[in-house]
Amino acid sequence: MQKLVVFSGAGMSAESGINTFRDSDGLWEQHRVEDVATPEAWARDPELVQRFYNQRRKNILNAQPNLAHHLIAQLQEQYDVHVITQNIDDLHERAGSTQVVHLHGNIRLAKSSGPNAQYTQEFYPINGTELDFKQDQCPAGYPLRPHVVWFGEAVPAYEKASALAQQADIFVVIGTSLAVYPVAGLVHEIPAKCKAYYIDPKADYLRVPKQYQLIADTAVNGMKALVKQLLD
Ligand SMILES: NC(=O)c1ccc[n+]([C@@H]2O[C@H](COP(=O)([O-])OP(=O)(O)OC[C@H]3O[C@@H](n4cnc5c(N)ncnc54)[C@H](O)[C@@H]3O)[C@@H](O)[C@H]2O)c1
Structure with a gap:
């Protein structure tokens, strides 16, 4: 074959x-990419990042x-x-x-936000659409983040x-x-x-x-x- x-x-x-990224004037679902899709964004405001991806996950689950x-x-x-x-x-x-x-990455999965998150091969399925920054943690105690490769990551x-x-x-x-x-x-x-x-x-x-x-x-x-x- x-x-x-x-x-x-x-x-x-x-x-x-599902909206593309560059067709929307550099705005991605009303956010600047630097505010939501970089490790710096996560360090600055993890709850905003989590909310952004929760919303995207919802859109994706509703799409066919x-x-x-x-x-x-x-x-x-x-x-x-x-x-x-x-x-x-x-x-x-x-x-x-x-x-x-x-x-x-795959938005239906989560991974640890610990030090080697970008290289990890351990992923956790997300039930439903929401990841909670405060409650959802990996076994080592780090908050779970979406399994998404952010700008600037490997x-x-x-x-x-x-x-x-x-x-x-x-x-x-x-x-x-x-x-x-x-x-x-x-x-x-x-x-x-x-x-x-x-x-x-x-x-x-x-x-x-x-x-x-x-x-x-x-x-x-x-x-x-x-x-x-x-x-x-
Ligand atoms: N669905 C998703 O998961 C999603 C959505 C937005 C952005 N992203 C991510 O953002 C990054 C942006 O890079 P990119 O190059 O994928 O996207 P991009 O936004 O940079 O480019 C989108 C491309 O799609 C084309 N396009 C627009 N409408 C189309 C249609 N109906 N049929 C075919 N092509 C069409 C545009 O001409 C453009 O070339 C990637 O990492 C991407 O995965 C992912």
Whole structure:
């Protein structure tokens, strides 16, 4: 079976009603990113950070996978499909994708906020939508924080994602501005013979090399067009 690797960003979930980050004028759900998505923000005001992610978790739980998530899951019948996502939502999994790498974490899970939080491999499922800064603690007594990679933190899953990109026969980039490093570098790691596509309304060759075929459309329309091409 050929290996088809999908690399998705926030635009993947836009048609599920989850806001992207850079399309909203640098404001992320009415907050400046520095106020909610950095280790400094957590040090300054952990309750604000916790409230922000509780609200996002609620939005994500209320959202449904869109047709593009479903079409990717259906491709598992013909291909060895791996999804590498920058998204912290679980919409790929809920659509039925079984091999998903979360580069920036998974909002349904919590981890310790202790000294080595960015590298920990111990995660705790969150029941419902709320994490409570004062009550929810790891066994060592540190408050639990969302399993989210904040700006300025390490990306421990990058190595696994990089290995997948290097083995891809088909590589599909969807709904990402490719502005967040190091993960945006993945688009350069694919083999020369790999067939590559970039689906995004703003797709252009400033963001990806000429090896990529541009599909300048939304995730849903773009995936429909791609499936048609792959099956023809
Ligand atoms: N759903 C989520 O979990 C979520 C939401 C917002 C931001 N984030 C995180 O913030 C960081 C931002 O980087 P990013 O590149 O993923 O997002 P980004 O906000 O920087 O870029 C979004 C991209 O999506 C495209 N887009 C907008 N509507 C689209 C649609 N309907 N279909 C397809 N593409 C569409 C835009 O043109 C843009 O290129 C990432 O770490 C991301 O995971 C995650």
